[in-house]
Amino acid sequence: MPKPAAVFVCQSCGAKARQFFGRCPECGSWNSLVEQLQPATDGRRRRETPDPAQAPAARRSTAMASLDDQPLQRLQTGSEEFDRVLGGGLVPGSLVLVGGDPGIGKSTLLLQSASAMAHHSSVLYVSAEESAQQVKLRWQRLSETGESDLQLLAETDLELVLEELEALRPDVAIIDSIQALHDANLTSAPGSVGQVRECAAALQRLAKRQTTALMLVGHVTKEGMLAGPKVLEHLVDAVLTFEGDRFASHRLLRAVKNRFGATHELGLFEMQAQGLAEVGNPSELFLSDARASGVATIVACEGTRSLVVDLQALVNVTSYASPRRTATGIGTNRLHQILAVLEKHMGLPLSRFDCYLAVAGGLEVEEPAADLGVAAAVVASFRDLTLPAGTVLIGELGLGGQLRPVGQLELRLQEAARLGFQRAVVPRGSGLGGLAAGLDLALLEAESVTEALVLALGDAVNDQK
Ligand SMILES: Nc1ncnc2c1ncn2[C@@H]1O[C@H](COP(=O)(O)OP(=O)(O)OP(=O)(O)O)[C@@H](O)[C@H]1O
């Protein structure tokens, strides 16, 4: 069979070149040439306007209502946390991309799941990064090796991987990693945009054809983005990121995209010598024991899960021309905005103070419902006050200093009550209705940030410094 020709295509102007150029000869843009395989045919031409005298072409579409109901038969991965992030289990024929920092535990997670799934399904583990012996050593460390039908292929050539997948027709295949595979028809190096795109597309076609669920490991760039073309994220059904603090043992698995479940769903694991263990009561990970000045507790929602999390702030007189603002786990722009609101509406001279903010346990909190907690931690540190134990703060801050209602308040309050919190400061008019009566939690409703902080910390928040 003749080899399909590869050409370099400019991603800016679409110009084609036979060789790689750092700069596109047509439009002059830098680093825009990506290697691509030419289609086998010239592509079919669109038909001319049909002749009304001719018989109409056969229909290929189907009425939606007439389609059979086929319930999704999800495969259980052997870990409740992993299943939850996938939306209840792995969907046959789906493509899941798992990305994460080097050494975070991607291979561990997938080998462990592969091993568990091999008890009820046929599973092929393709290791393109490590030798068969290395994978076997890890497998022996991680799981009950007993009687298992887990198949292993240590191979980097895409063609051979595809052949094996076709021959074996497994229910699940794991590719560790997509960046290490290479298509011999392309001249560019493994891991380049063209290689990743072609390899992923070929695997996807095969997976859909023979309903093999594919889990691909993906590398991330220095900035934390998934490496390779953006089209990879569009191509797959789910994108999961595996994160965690390099210095701590817990790991977070998050669904960034999921066609078969909720996004932002979160799974929690702890890295142990025998592999990843599930975390039973996750909120405990994010709560610190000591009540110190500058600590506030919020309830963050990650998908369908709510987590009670401590925030810690340190506010100090600055010795720099412009004060330092450092935030870990919360966007710095969000912190700037909250500091500006506090300065304007509570008259705190924060522009002369450095401000450091950290979320406990390495969690990333993106939602604005954490605003009130951030404000309380900052003000408590600034005034040297300690928030009373058993209080959670929930609310978004408007630029005018008002407190805005947040989503999923009921879920958040239930989690706080479950963990034994007694008071919750919430935005007024959250439409709680009879909810408060059902929960063992005192609700303190506030309209503005000042009112909320007085409720939480007392009148001392307004003392002049
Ligand atoms: N013998 C061991 N005992 C305990 N933990 C180990 C042991 N060997 C490895 N680990 C843990 O496993 C982690 C490495 O996991 P793994 O190789 O799955 O990561 P990865 O994300 O696949 O890395 P890479 O990007 O290099 O492929 C290490 O960070 C370490 O915490």
Ligand SMILES: [Mg+2]
């Ligand atoms: Mg690995």
